[in-house]
Amino acid sequence: MRLPPFEVLEPVTLKNALSMLEKHKGKVKVIAGGTEIVGLMKLGLSVPPYILSLRKIKNLHGIKKSEGQIIIRSNTTLREIIESSLINDLFKGISQAANSVAAPPIQNRATIGGNILQNSRCMYYNQSELFRDGLKPCYKAGGDMCRAVKGGNRCFSVYQGDMAPALISFNAKAKLEKSASSRTILISDLFTGKGENPHSIGENELLTDIIIPIPKGQYSSAYEKLRIRKSLEYPLMSSAVFVSGNMNGEVIDARIVLGAAGSSPKIIDKVSKALKGKKPSNKDIEEASEAVLQFVEVVDNLPVPASYRRKMAIIYTKRAIQKALKDLRKDR
Ligand SMILES: Cc1cc2nc3c(=O)[nH]c(=O)nc-3n(C[C@H](O)[C@H](O)[C@H](O)COP(=O)(O)OP(=O)(O)OC[C@H]3O[C@@H](n4cnc5c(N)ncnc54)[C@H](O)[C@@H]3O)c2cc1C
Ligand code: SF4
The missing domain is CATH 3.30.43.10 (Uridine Diphospho-n-acetylenolpyruvylglucosamine Reductase, domain 2)
Structure with missing residues (x-):
């Protein structure tokens, strides 16, 4: 090619x-x-x-701490994020997400900005021209039909980035600059929810910074990812969990964000609320994990069946909640 x-x-x-x-x-x-x-x-x-x-833009790169937040410049590589003790100490889930991207050769080159802004994917679309030439164009290719969902009236391509769910679980923001102005928005607001065009960044805008507020008090986080192999594999489903609370394991705040569960990362507010104000029992964790199912929007357009990915949303959320709660109870 x-x-x-x-x-x-x-x-x-x-x-x-x-x-x-x-x-x-x-x-x-x-x-x-x-x-x-x-x-x-x-x-x-x-x-x-x-x-x-x-x-060649020198100052678009690096990680620094500033007034209750960490600023990662957009051209910082995933390797630098994995190796940053600042990120690993403060945002475990983000470090775990970076470590789960593809494999070291990709992590060495790939940037956090490019990771967040990667396009959504579908096995009927991410194909050679030869494959696509023989077929009518689908919504994402500018046509008027979807090959994955018969009679579907929109594109169901999947956002498979690892970093955005973990960053969103920390309420991270993105700074977007253009020649005359700049704006800072929540990373969750950078997503449109539309498979045809998953991001709201303008054609003349550059993502320059990722700003992560450092949470106050006791907190922890975790990122769990379903993939076929342990290397070079996009997430087929993932769950990022943030919890704050005390060393007894009582939860004050919680945020669950699913990845690869639709055309944008899914913030599961309703379920997160169910964990707040208590020391979640196994049954509570079980129920919260099962409840994420209603927010999963998957169809058969990735290499494993949608029915399997739905089941795995429960399992991987449960694992991420358990991991985050276990870490919350640790004495620091
Ligand atoms: C074999 C393979 C496996 C992969 N596995 C994974 C995986 O497991 N998880 C995962 O998340 N990704 C995976 N990827 C996708 C990709 O490697 C990552 O998303 C990577 O982080 C992209 O970063 P990049 O710097 O290379 O982006 P680029 O390819 O340079 O850019 C990606 C997109 O972002 C835009 N962009 C980049 N930076 C900016 C900016 N500062 N402002 C505005 N627009 C910008 C580009 O225009 C482009 O549209 C995989 C890719 C391959 C080839
Ligand atoms: S989900 Fe449908 S419209 Fe979207 S890329 Fe796949 S086949 Fe095309």
């Missing part, structure tokens, strides 16, 4: 990058680590005339 022709833009400052994005709006795609976008270009699923590389 060959890459289509394109022109490379290599700004050395953020200001430069933002004005290039503005100038070529609609015709330019950003490349960070390139581990996703290059594959999409080879499949002919993304054919931008211009590619804007972030590689």
Whole structure:
């Protein structure tokens, strides 16, 4: 598979990058680590005339602590996140999520920004041009039908990023900049819920920072991921859990976020509330995990059946809650 022709833009400052994005709006795609976008270009699923590389922008990289929060610049690699003792000490679930992405060669190149902004996937769409040529285009390809769901009136492609569910469980925010202005929004608000176009980032915007508030008091987190093999595998279902409370295991606050359970990460508020204000028994954990099922929106468009992924949403949520609660009780 060959890459289509394109022109490379290599700004050395953020200001430069933002004005290039503005100038070529609609015709330019950003490349960070390139581990996703290059594959999409080879499949002919993304054919931008211009590619804007972030590689030479020096200050778009690094992890720092500042006034009750941690700021990760968007071009920081997953390897740096895995190796950061700051992230591992403060946000275990985020560290576990980064460690679960693909395998070391990908983690060495892949960036946190690119991970959050990866496109949703479907086994009928992420295919070669030859495969797709013989078929009518589906919603995600600009057509008017869905191959995964007969009679379906929208796209059900799956958001399979590992980092966003874990970041959302900590109420993390994203800073988006364009040449004339910037905005900071919750990462959960960066998602549209639409398979055709899963993110709300503008064509002239750059994700520059990920801002994670450091929770107060005793808290812990965990990330559990279903995959076929232990390497090079996107999540088929995942669960990120944040809990705060005391050393007796009484929960003050809880947040459960499912990954690969629809076209965006799913915040399971209703179920999280059921864990609050008590020391959850095995039965409480069991019931909370089973209750996530009603929020799972999966169809048969990944390599394992939707029925299996639904069952696994329960199992993996249960494991993540248990792991987070066990850690909450630890003396620090
Ligand atoms: C074999 C294989 C296995 C994989 N397994 C996993 C997995 O287990 N879990 C997982 O989550 N992912 C997986 N991935 C997907 C991908 O590798 C990761 O999502 C990776 O983190 C993407 O980061 P990147 O820097 O390489 O992004 P790129 O490919 O450079 O970019 C991805 C997207 O983000 C946009 N983008 C990047 N940075 C910015 C920015 N700062 N501002 C605006 N837009 C931006 C790009 O335009 C592009 O649309 C896998 C990929 C492969 C090839
Ligand atoms: S879910 Fe349907 S519309 Fe979406 S990519 Fe798959 S086949 Fe296409």
